[in-house]
Each structure stands twice: as structure tokens, then as C-alpha cells.
Amino acid sequence: MEKISQVIEERANKAKKLKDLGVNLYPAGCHTDITISEAVKNFGHMDSEALERESKTYSLAGRIVALRNFGKASFIHIQDRTGRIQSYIRKDKVSEVKFETFKLMDIGDFIGIKGTFFRTRTGELTIVAEDLTLVTKSLRPLPEKWHGLTDVETRYRQRYVDLIVNRQVKDVFVTRSRIIQTIRDFFVKKDFLEVETPMMQPIPGGATAKPFKTYHNALGMDLYLRVAPELYLKRLVVGGLERVFEINRNFRNEGISIKHNPEFTMLEFYMAYATYEDLMELNEKLFTEVLQRVCGGSIIEYQGETIDFTPPWPRITLVDALKDMGGVKEAVLNDKKAAADFALECQINLSERDGHGQILTKIFDHLVEPKLMRPTFIIGYPTEVSPLSRRNDENPNITDRFELFIGGREIANAFTELNDPVDQRGRFERQVALREAGDEEALFMDEDYLRALEYGMPPTAGEGIGIDRVVMLLTDSPSIRDVILFPQMRSK
């Protein structure tokens, strides 16, 4: 139990006084007939005379966020989901009893105001109260008005306070919602079906990542929180749902960083008869539409960098990117030993199990990824690191796969799906061997998925897009925690 501070105690006293006056601290509901932004929209343009002629009374409600007392009158600002407006409370307008009630209200309380609009001397649209009601009593003080709440730990742990006092925070989450809505509309318009597949999976699959494990008592079995929905969505393509998408959470039991939260939101979609090349084009269209609707253009500022999304976006092979942008020598590309030596020089952590392809992608992540500011497709990923992707027809050592990088970060991963069940079995077997050798991120054998492929999956291209990272880009947020309402924190 935390100790009661003086300020909180004072609020409890006021609550008691209000109660003694017969005021309900938590009445049910509150009648309103206008939101604050509607009021501003309807009356904000009128001059004093026009407002006087209007003379109709309106009821609105919100949280008191500023309070200036004058003995027998008060100015307050109240805030609802749509905006902020000033209200003028006069003792001679609201009756002695109501004014006494009002005197016991604090910043943070919810209040209902009934009154008419006018303009103050300084020209601010203000509702003068004819009647007022306490709508909810707040028992804790809000952070102060100058600096607000800046302590990041409190902002994440008590997001409700952050949202009350930091306007930009709310804007970020409004933008987040709009981005997701735009994406959803985009796919629905293209005849994709939105689906929900298991979050609890007996065999976690679809990504090389360490899963969370849990246990189902009634079934008496282990279950894993999904690291990706991929294998279930592709089963749906087998079933004839040729265009599907899912926007939902994935869970990965890994470290927390500026770009990793253990649960994060992923869009995955699958499109029968398409190839990864079709998806590159589709990405350009999708982002163009999202940017248009959310930012009103195709250029954004991210952490001081200007990023231009105007298509077409460069398509560069992993090998070329390593050579041209990473300054990697030919020998590293052709020889595993040289690659390993070079990686060590760069202080990259290698595992004994890493093959040449794995080492090259690690070098890429280290040297090239941070440089890819404008949207760029990297293609030609080694088959070794792409256990679910279709092999390239010309070169079976690479796959028909791309990753999309924007702002120096991986944003999406896409490929033409491997629909050959025999090849897929071989890839699973290699993953199982890696797992047995100690790789906790390697895929599990999934016999049911193989059976589904044996029934036949049409040629399909699929992709996953990290929604949180997209939101970070479009809201200029430096940390993933700024775009997740309740980021994971260690319990105190």
C-alpha cells in the first residue's frame, strides 16, 4: 500500500464534503447534446452579437484540465475526446449551492456544463454555465501544467495519465488506428478476406524465433503463443481462401529494445497466383495509399531524416547490397571461412551452426540495414535462411524473397511461398537438425502443414509487415514503446 500524500488526502476530504452536501460523486451517465469540437465548429466563427442572438443552451461534458478562480467566478478548461473549451462559472448564474459544489471540484474531475456560448474580452469562445454537475470525482492530482508528465517510466506504466496530459500521445494512437484502418480497407477492396487464426499453437511456426510456452490443463498439452500466423494462413489458401489477411499480435520470447516488444502487431497476407514480384508493386501501392491518407503526401520526416516514398523503390540483391553498400569483398561472398572471419572482425556474434548464407545476412544486418533509409527491396535471400520460401528457378541456393527496409529498419518480409511438399519436408528436416543442435529459434517439423501442402497449395505469394514499425515511421516515434499503448515492463 502506497503512503497517502497530502494532496491525495485533500482530495479525499473534498470528496467527503461533496458527499455530505448530497452530491453523487459517481452518477450514472451524463446527458450531452454537443461535443466540444462540434461546439467550436458551430460557434467558433461567430462574433459576440451573433452568439448573443443564438442564445440557445447546450449541454457538454469533459474533464477539468485547467482552473482559474476569482472568488465569485471561475474560468475552467474542460477536455473531451474531441477537444478543449473554456467555461465561465459565475456564482450569480449557477446558484449559491451549485457554486459551493463547484468550489469543491478539482483539476481532473469530470464536469457537465449546461449553458450558452459567448466570447470573452480576449475573444475566446466560452460556455457560460447556467448549470453544472459533478460527473466523476478524481481522487488523484494530474501532473503539473507546464511540463506535464515526462518521466518515461510513468508514462508507459500509467499510460492513462500520459494520455490525459500529453496531447501528442493521443495523436500517435489516433494515427496508429488510421493506418490500420487504411490497410484493412486496402486489402478488403482487393477482395482479401480478413481472418483470425490461432494465437495458441501446438507447434509454433512461420518464423525463426523463440516462442513463449504455456500449458493447457484440460487438454493436458503444451501450447505456444504464436510467433507468426503464416502456416495457418497458408492452410487457408490450400482450403481455397485464395486471398487472406490477418492483423494481429505475434509473441516472441526475446529481448526488449527500442524496436522490439515481446508482443507486437503484424499484418500477414497471402495472395494465390501472385509472385513476390507482384507483391513489390503491391507494397508501393499500399504505402502510397497509407501515406496519402495519414500524412497527406509521399515524403515523411523520421528522426531528422527525410524519407521519400515515391515509387518505384530500388530492388537490390543481398549480394550487391553487401558489395556496394557494405564494402564487402568478393571472397566473403564466395567463401564461408572468409565470411566468418570478416564477421568476427565486425564483432558480429556468430553461432557454430551458422552456414554461409546465415553469416552473410548477419553481415548485411550489421553493415547495410542501417543505411537503407528510403524504401528499398532487398532480394535474393539464401535458401538456408528462408525455410518457407520458394527456390529461385535460376539459382536454387537463393529464394524468390524480398525484405523491405525503410528508415534503416526491416519493415516487411515477403516471398513466393514454397508449395512443393517434398522440398518443404527437406527444409523442415534441416530446421529440426538445427534445433537439435541447440538453435532455439529453428522451426519445428509440422506434419499437418506438410499434409496440407500435399493436398496442393496454388502458387502463392505472402508477406508480413511489422505494423508497429510502420507506425513508428509515420509518427516520427523513436521507440516501439511510443506506439504501443501498454508496452511490456518489468513488474515493480
Add this chain to the structure above:
RNA sequence: GGGCCGUUAGCUCAGUUUGGUAGAGCAGCGGACUUUUAAUCCGUUGGUCGGGAGUUCGAUUCUCCCACGGCCCA
């Protein structure tokens, strides 16, 4: 996991270098004030200085351990 930094009043921060148990602004409380908007003016309360141990006559300050957070690295 490693390195660096941080944790002081409800909030935002000083103070700690050179040890003598703390200050400001806002908020709160009391008073004045019926067009203010960072309202103003007068007065005033409020702190186990993140937790624990050590050194010391004495620790918010120095040392060590722990917790939580931030940034960087892995």
C-alpha cells in the same frame, strides 16, 4: 548478459563535487479578487532524498549490493 547514466515533495527540477538529515516552480491549503487563460497578490502545509548494508561522531551526499528505468553494445 555487458557498459554508461538516472531514481530527491503529487508533477518538473536544483542541491551531493568539498558528509552536518533538503530547496524552487507548479499543484495543494488559508485569504483577496465576477472577462481570466502559465491569471495576479498575500500567507502556508508537504520529503524514510528508490531499497538494504558498510565507512563515519554523523550519510540524500562516499563505498558495496539490490530494484526499477533510459541509452548504447551483444
